[in-house]
Amino acid sequence: MDEPHIAIIGCGAGGGTAAQFARKTNRKTQITIFEQSPYAQYSRCGLPYVISGAIPSVDHLLEFSKEWFAKEHITVNLETTVESIDLASRTITSVHHGQRAQHPFDRLILATGSRPMIPPIQGIPKEGPLPANVFCLRSIDDAVLIQHALQRSKRACIVGAGFIGLELAEALTEKGLTVTLVEALPNILASSLDNDLSEQVAATFPKSVTILLNHFVTAITPNPQGITVRIKDRASNAESNFETDVVVLATGTRPEVRLAKALGCVIGPTGGIAVDNHAQTSIPEVYAVGDCTEYKDFVTGEPVCIGLGTIAVRQGITAGINAAGGQYEMPPGVLLSRTSTFFGTQIAAVGPLLSPQYPRALVHGKIIGSSLPTYFPGGTPITMKVVAEEESGRIVAAQAMGSNASQRVNVFACAILQETTVDALQKLETTYAPPIAPILDVITLACDVVQLKRLRKKRER
Amino acid sequence: MDEPHIAIIGCGAGGGTAAQFARKTNRKTQITIFEQSPYAQYSRCGLPYVISGAIPSVDHLLEFSKEWFAKEHITVNLETTVESIDLASRTITSVHHGQRAQHPFDRLILATGSRPMIPPIQGIPKEGPLPANVFCLRSIDDAVLIQHALQRSKRACIVGAGFIGLELAEALTEKGLTVTLVEALPNILASSLDNDLSEQVAATFPKSVTILLNHFVTAITPNPQGITVRIKDRASNAESNFETDVVVLATGTRPEVRLAKALGCVIGPTGGIAVDNHAQTSIPEVYAVGDCTEYKDFVTGEPVCIGLGTIAVRQGITAGINAAGGQYEMPPGVLLSRTSTFFGTQIAAVGPLLSPQYPRALVHGKIIGSSLPTYFPGGTPITMKVVAEEESGRIVAAQAMGSNASQRVNVFACAILQETTVDALQKLETTYAPPIAPILDVITLACDVVQLKRLRKKRER
Incomplete structure (x- = not known):
């Protein structure tokens, strides 16, 4: 039997990883990647840190070059756009510098990523190039242009106070700029943290960062000294202006699904390509990974749009192994483990932000503890929040802010994956040593709060 | 019904915690603690850091004073030795400054701790006071005496290279002393880490610390300039001498079970008071907690002597709640989660050190990864080791060295508690951000190694 020829559209974290794991699974299969940009696999998440200067240049972000892939006998076609895919004849039509070409394939992995979402702002076209001194931060080229403009x-002015917006706010602050963050929602990080934690995080920002919540940017107008930004208060509809030199849009992304749609892949309710636990689309032998996909939330079972590199890589592993003839399954849903650090404060979360529509009653427990025992100097505050189902006690989400928030949240990620109850986790022997962590870590204390509330509610019933 | 009167023998971490949780469970019950020393509940684990100067003085270690307990209506009798306990009449006979007194009780919690194990060394009596400039480090008084001698x-010369010995080696180094560590076993931390990790840890020690492995101290002899330490090589039986100013014995402890024995409590094979998952001894309404007890290892089911503050506190919670009429269970065994830091390197481990006698075949996986993505400056190496059962894949132990080893090991603690397989944990979405952790954390990479080995062995069969 001939080995299957695997074609991968996109060389981001998902596509590049898929190629690597297809190769690990099958030494003989032919693997070809098509990538629109001039860059092979690089870290998109590292871009804000190039702008801050923490990473010396964009060149450092390149994790696997075209040459690296070539040594693995993986062909990477850079600056190559896939125009169309014919599933009947299993042929890809690509365009490279105006030259059209046909490529046969057997199995397909779509890793087409996402496009920045451009909000309706007067002065910014919905499609096509952005005006002078207005940027997105999605690619190496974007980062280079921003660095130049700085x-x-x-x-x-940063529009959008999600992870990228805030990472950029820190980066620009480090470069000496004053920053105005404009966020349409009532809080920063609204899709990652509950309001109480968001407010705590916002309170740590320096004075050089102004946060305008519940505000839309309605228009931008260039002027000889810079750009006038017009904003609107969502509550009062009052409009006002401020002046800036650069505007960066960090208003999220939308899955790039043009090719998937043309192939007839099912597009899910979030707008992403629906994939299963084999990273397969609705069409056999057509896989999809990363930001262009949607998969199930582990806790709610609801479809969620994938926008995290962690998941892109894990889907890439899954699609690569399966496309190459192996057998690999994702867990039945994603945990959405996430972390970042802003102005010296680490935050992390896992599990969904649960809306009142969640079918079962929930109990939240929050504690502000210390990273160290009270008697050991140098401890710093940690806020830890745990959410569990009231009746079953099953842990469904956790959020943390402060020292080692990310690894503490990983404990909850494991707990959620294993459908652990809060009374079981409450009894976990956490590591303890005076210079490292207290005898009852905030992991334990937050579970204690949830458990006390559960018992109280049980008595009240 | 009258509320039960709870008597607690010992006000260490286990006894003090038991009193606190008995009070939380029952506001009316009478609670009396008997404590030999002049100190109420303090952190024994903090003692090395008082000696190093990280904690300004022993006074800081006092976590809950006699007055604090009094406010909670808990009577603490300090400098009071329990001479005997009569179970038939439920009467304790105590001695305080030579005065004998009788105290009635209904329920009893033994928290008698452990005594330093004094190895057979010529010049050091097995019982009674230690010679001049020879110390143990078990109590506040010990720390004060060592500080004075320094x-x-x-x-x-530190005898014993376990946690206390090494924490003390660091403390004395920080005070400017040169340190000779004498360890009878073939490696440092032999009861906490596998040899490969122990060697890696030892390699990070400064030149001012000399480590003599496979050596016994056979004699100490005072001389006008200090103390002559005679040591014996276990392999060659060759003896030699070196000179020192102080000797600290950190050669472990043995459970203090005099009262438990007299009561007729079953003493287990490790020498500790056998307790169940309610922290109850073989005698109803007699509980025991902390270093004086033995309980089951979660993984092996074998009895283990409890020597960790983490477990003492969790047993204290359990005994306190149950003695006061509540219902609380320990997990079916202990995980032995442990951590410390020596000369800037954090180590952590969970699960037993598995001997070749373990009934099922095991697979070890080890990786040396980085705390950060390769492209982000400032990453430091982390060694992560995972042990799983070959057939079932169940994770049974983990060891780590380097950045955030302790919280990373907590993830494995949760995994072991939930009987997680290595293929499930391998797929855990760990938190990722360039300045915090790589997209595939060492948690994942170490599981990958184990999983690859398991698959290879399966193919070979």
């Missing part, structure tokens, strides 16, 4: 900038 | 010391 040389003549003192003020920045 | 003022006139430049060289120290």
Whole structure:
């Protein structure tokens, strides 16, 4: 039997990883990647840190070069757009510098990523190039352009206070700019943290960062000194202006599904390509990974749009192994483990933000503890929040802010994956040593709060 | 019904915690603690850090004073030795400054702790006071005496290279002493880490610390300039001498079970008071907690002597709640989660050190990864080791060295408690952000190694 020829559209974290794991699974199969940009696999998440200067240059972000892939006998076609895919004849039509070409394939992995979502702002076209000094931060080229613009900038307006917006706010602050963050929602990080934690995080920001919540940017107008940003208060509808030098749009992304739609892949309710636990689309032998996909939330079972590199890589592993003839399954849903650090404060979360529509009653427990025993100097505060189902006690989400928030949240990620109850986790022997962690870690204390509330509610019933 | 009167023998972490949770469970019950020393509940684990100067003085270690307990209506009798307990009449006979007194009780919690094990060394009596400039480090008084002796010391000999011995080696190094560590076993931390990790840890020690492995101290002899330490090589039986100013014995402890024996409590094969998952001894309404007890290892089911504050506190919670009429169960065994830091390197482990006698075949996986993605400056190496059963894949132990080893090991603690397989944990979405952790954490990579080995062995069969 001939080995299958695997074609991968997109060389981001998902596509590149898929190629690597297809190769690990099958040494003989032919693997071809098509990538629109001039760059092979690089870290998109590292872009804000190039702008801050923490990473010396964009070149450092390249994790696996075209040459690296070539050594693994993986062909990477850069600056190559896939125009169309014919499933009947299993042929890809690509365009490279205006030259059209046909490529046969047996199995397909779509890793087409996502496009920045451009909000309706007067002065910014929905499609096509952005105006001068207005940027997104999605690619190496974007980062280079922003870096260049910063040389003549003192003020920045960032639209959107999610992870990227806040990472960028820190980066620009480190470069000496004053930053105005404009966020349409009532809080920063609204899709990652509950309001109480978001407010705690916002309170740690320096004075050089102004946060305008519940505000839309309605228009931008270039002027000889910079850009006038017009904003609107969502509550009062009052409009006002401020001046800036650069505007960066960090208003989220939408899955790039043009090719998938044309193939007839089912697109899910979130707008992403629906995939299963084999990273397969609705069409056999057509896989999809990363930001262009949607998969199930582990806790709610509801479809969620994938926008995290962690998941892209894990889907890439899954699709790569399966496309190459192996057998690999994702867990039945995603945990959405996430972390970042802003102005010296680490935050992390796992599990969904649960809306009142969640079918079962929930109990939240929050504690502000210390990273160290009270008697050991140098402890710093940690906020830990745990959410569990009231009746079953099953842990469904956790959020943390402070020292080692990310690894503490990993404990809850494991707990959620194993459908652990809060009374079981409450009794976990956490590691303890005076210079490292207290005898009852905030992991334990937050579970204690949830458990006390559960018992109280039980008595009240 | 009258509320039960709870008597607690010992006000260490286990006894003090038991009193606190008995009070939380029952506001009316009478609670009386008997404590030999002049100190109420303090952190024994903090003692090395008082000696190093990280904690300003022993006073800081006091976590809950006699007055604090009094406010909770808990009577603490300090400097009070329990001479005997009559179970038939439920009467304790105590001695305080030579005065004998009788105390009635209904329920009893033994928290008698452990005594330092004094190895057979010529010049050191097995019982009674230690010679001049020879110390143990078990109590506040020990720490004060060592601090005093250090003022006139430049060289120290520490006997025993377990946690306390090494924490003390660091403390004395920070005070400017040169340290000779004498360890009878073939490696440092032999009861906490596998040999490969122990060797890695030892390699990080500064030159001012000399480690003599496979050596016994056979004799100490005072001389006008200090103390002559005679040591014997276990392999060659060759003996040699070196000079020092102070000797500290950190050769472990043995459970203090005099009262338990007299009561007729079953003493287990490790020498500790056998307790169940309610922290109850073989005698109803007689509980025991902490270093004086033995309980089951979660993985092996074998009895283990409890020597960790983490477990003492969790047993204290359990005994306190149950003695006061509540219902609380320990997990079916202990995980032995443990951590410390030596000369800037954090180590942590969970689960037993598995001997070749373990009934099922095991697979070990080890990886040396980085705390950060390769492209982000400042990453430091982390060694992560995972042990799983070959056939079932169930994770049974983990060891780590390096950045955030302790919280990473907590993830494995949760995994072991939930009887997680290595293929499930391999797929855990760990938190990722460039300045915090790589997209595939060492948690994942170590599981990958185990899983690859398991698959290879399966193919070979």
